[in-house]
Amino acid sequence: MKKIILMIVSLIILAFFLTAYAEDKQAGKITGKHKEAGLSCSDCHKEKTPSARPSQKVCRDCHGDMTDTKSKVYKDIAGHEVTFNPHYTHTGSMRCTLCHKMHSTSELYCNTGCHHKFQVKVP
Amino acid sequence: MKKIIVLIFMLTCLNNSYAAKVYNADVVVVGAGGSGNAAAVQAAQLGAKVIVLEKQAAAGGNANFCEGIFGADSKFQRSQNLPNVSKEDLFNKIMDFNHYKGDPLLVSAFVNQSADTIEWLQSLGVKIDGVFLEADSRTYTWHRFNGLCRAMTETLIKSYPKYGIQLMLETEAKDVIMKDGKAVGVKAFNVEDGDIVINAKAVIIGTGGFVSNAEMLKKYADFKGPITAIGAKNRTGDGIRMALAAGAKPEGLGTVQYHSPSPRFAGFAGIERRKTGFGFNQPVLWVNSFGKRFVNEYEVRNFSIAGNAAVRQKNGLVIKLLDSAVIDQYEKEGLDFVGGVNPRVPFTNLLRDIEADVQAGNVVKANTIEDLAKQLNKKFGTEIDPKILQATVDQTNHAYDKNFDDLFFKPRKVLHSFRTPPYYAIATYPAALGTVGGIRVDENCQAVDNDFHPIPGLFVVGADAGGMYGDTYDIIVAGETIGFAVNSGRLAAKHAVATYVK
Ligand SMILES: Cc1cc2nc3c(=O)[nH]c(=O)nc-3n(C[C@H](O)[C@H](O)[C@H](O)COP(=O)(O)OP(=O)(O)OC[C@H]3O[C@@H](n4cnc5c(N)ncnc54)[C@H](O)[C@@H]3O)c2cc1C
Numbered sequence: 001m002k003k004i005i006l007m008i009v010s011l012i013i014l015a016f017f018l019t020a021y022a023e024d025k026q027a028g029k030i031t032g033k034h035k036e037a038g039l040s041c042s043d044c045h046k047e048k049t050p051s052a053r054p055s056q057k058v059c060r061d062c063h064g065d066m067t068d069t070k071s072k073v074y075k076d077i078a079g080h081e082v083t084f085n086p087h088y089t090h091t092g093s094m095r096c097t098l099c100h101k102m103h104s105t106s107e108l109y110c111n112t113g114c115h116h117k118f119q120v121k122v123p
Numbered sequence: 124m125k126k127i128i129v130l131i132f133m134l135t136c137l138n139n140s141y142a143a144k145v146y147n148a149d150v151v152v153v154g155a156g157g158s159g160n161a162a163a164v165q166a167a168q169l170g171a172k173v174i175v176l177e178k179q180a181a182a183g184g185n186a187n188f189c190e191g192i193f194g195a196d197s198k199f200q201r202s203q204n205l206p207n208v209s210k211e212d213l214f215n216k217i218m219d220f221n222h223y224k225g226d227p228l229l230v231s232a233f234v235n236q237s238a239d240t241i242e243w244l245q246s247l248g249v250k251i252d253g254v255f256l257e258a259d260s261r262t263y264t265w266h267r268f269n270g271l272c273r274a275m276t277e278t279l280i281k282s283y284p285k286y287g288i289q290l291m292l293e294t295e296a297k298d299v300i301m302k303d304g305k306a307v308g309v310k311a312f313n314v315e316d317g318d319i320v321i322n323a324k325a326v327i328i329g330t331g332g333f334v335s336n337a338e339m340l341k342k343y344a345d346f347k348g349p350i351t352a353i354g355a356k357n358r359t360g361d362g363i364r365m366a367l368a369a370g371a372k373p374e375g376l377g378t379v380q381y382h383s384p385s386p387r388f389a390g391f392a393g394i395e396r397r398k399t400g401f402g403f404n405q406p407v408l409w410v411n412s413f414g415k416r417f418v419n420e421y422e423v424r425n426f427s428i429a430g431n432a433a434v435r436q437k438n439g440l441v442i443k444l445l446d447s448a449v450i451d452q453y454e455k456e457g458l459d460f461v462g463g464v465n466p467r468v469p470f471t472n473l474l475r476d477i478e479a480d481v482q483a484g485n486v487v488k489a490n491t492i493e494d495l496a497k498q499l500n501k502k503f504g505t506e507i508d509p510k511i512l513q514a515t516v517d518q519t520n521h522a523y524d525k526n527f528d529d530l531f532f533k534p535r536k537v538l539h540s541f542r543t544p545p546y547y548a549i550a551t552y553p554a555a556l557g558t559v560g561g562i563r564v565d566e567n568c569q570a571v572d573n574d575f576h577p578i579p580g581l582f583v584v585g586a587d588a589g590g591m592y593g594d595t596y597d598i599i600v601a602g603e604t605i606g607f608a609v610n611s612g613r614l615a616a617k618h619a620v621a622t623y624v625k
Binding site for chain 1 (some may be wrong): 187292599
């Protein structure tokens with residue numbers, strides 16, 4: 001009985017993936033520096049036809065954990081200067097793809113996930 | 124054919140999802156907030172291999188918001204020559220406040236370790252500006268962090284690699300794994316890896332209480348209506364639920380750290396927020412649904428006490444009123460109550476912001492007391508008889524003229540008249556910074572079962588633990604919540620390593 005329920009559940013999940021994939025097929029373009037650098041889908045997706053979002057481990061395999069990057073001076077919307085390193089803050093080393101979106105516009109999680117209004121361009 | 128492929132695919136999916144990834148540690152800490160981070164670093168310093176699980180994408184919990192930490196008889200207090208801050212003074216003060224609804228062994232362990240904890244934080248690189256009086260009713264116990272608590276969190280988190288601590292963000296702990304009556308690990312869910320298992324010799328739970336869990340609030344809090352949570356999101360009581368399921372005994376579950384009643388429209392941390400909220404959160408004139416005063420409004424500086432007074436009122440509804448003279452005074456001289464260690468400076472543009480909120484429908488404006496009552500009744504469902512409100516206003520004016528409030532004895536320095544129209548009023552409701560009770564622990568912060576025996580391997584710290592407070596957060600001793608979080612984390616870590624790891 002349990003197995004049947006699990007099967008049904010997994011069927012639903014599968015159907016979901018299939019439709020999601022169909023919708024995102026065109027969206028799955030490689031952009032910017034990754035395109036220049038000649039990356040292919042499988043560099044991140046580790047599968048021939050990407051069906052799910054890759055783990056951030058793939059980012060870290062190429063880029064490292066980014067903890068050696070430097071702080072910079074940014075401004076918030078009120079014009080206050082704030083100095084920080086988006087990759088090394090009080091919040092721990094956050095998932096790369098919270099900020100860097102590979103197939104849509106990147107965003108600063110500090111702004112979207114909290115109340116900040118930093119004016120920072122995220123590549 | 125197609126169906127078979129799908130079936131095979133599904134079965135592989137099933138197999139994969141069943142092989143939960145397994146991690147091994149000496150100590151697993153649940154929650155990377157004020158208590159969890161301290162527990163992790165302390166345990167690792169003592170030689171344990173530590174894994175920290177954090178549900179949110181970002182670490183820090185409420186320790187991203189606080190400012191200063193409790194200390195008793197610290198070097199700072201000594202060098203500043205501060206009165207009434209010996210361990211004896213503060214132990215007695217805390218126990219008096221909770222009238223032995225708290226646990227004296229736990230309170231003693233907390234007070235006795237607190238000065239050492241400040242030096243411990245310094246040894247890790249945390250900077251402290253000194254001890255401040257956070258409001259004039261408090262004790263000189265508030266050791267303010269340079270860069271506030273966020274800087275403390277940052278320092279602890281950045282020391283993780285040095286101590287080999289593994290922090291797993293977006294990882295929600297689900298259950299304590301119990302074996303033969305011992306806590307031996309945690310089941311969790313990671314956003315990328317799915318179900319995972321962490322085997323450990325000890326489990327330290329510090330998930331920050333349940334102030335975002337409406338169902339638990341309704342069940343345990345004395346106020347049964349909605350309570351606005353101020354601070355970190357998603358404090359859903361996971362740790363308390365997990366510990367209860369593991370057989371721990373509850374304690375102090377109903378102790379809500381109420382804040383001064385707050386407007387619902389503004390939220391709290393919004394940077395673009397208008398000055399209206401602060402402007403009204405002043406000791407001028409507060410009335411309940413019936414137009415009566417119910418508190419010495421100067422208790423605004425003791426937020427848990429102001430909160431207690433508010434939640435006794437019908438619907439928890441508190442109307443805060445300002446007249447035009449006091450707004451003018453605040454604009455020129457500054458607010459009566461500033462909070463924190465902020466200087467008292469002219470609170471300019473208050474009227475402009477209040478008028479903007481009148482336009483936005485958040486603030487009621489009237490030229491007569493009668494119209495004020497009428498508008499409030501219509502807008503906020505109060506039942507104010509204009510005559511009663513007039514009598515309240517008369518009492519306020521009388522107190523101001525006589526320089527003596529014979530109803531609630533509000534201090535002279537914050538007496539105001541209420542005579543200059545237009546009058547402004549705002550509706551405020553119960554709000555809370557958190558909950559500060561949950562699981563009964565012993566003086567090592569080890570959870571005890573319903574027979575009062577410690578549960579092997581299971582520790583509960585910070586806002587998930589009971590025993591520090593009675594029914595009310597003792598606001599008069601400033602810095603006690605983050606103080607208890609950090610100190611309880613250390614107490615648990617020391618005992619966990621000594622007993623279950625070594
Ligand atoms: C605005 C504000 C100002 C404050 N100012 C002060 C002050 O000046 N002085 C003072 O003493 N106190 C202050 N406090 C209180 C203090 O910040 C808290 O008491 C303290 O942070 C509590 O520590 P904690 O570890 O118990 O919980 P938190 O710091 O909240 O940490 C709990 C963590 O556990 C995580 N978590 C929850 N569920 C799970 C799960 N299932 N799995 C994994 N992780 C989970 C949460 O996401 C969170 O990160 C303030 C609080 C607020 C909101």
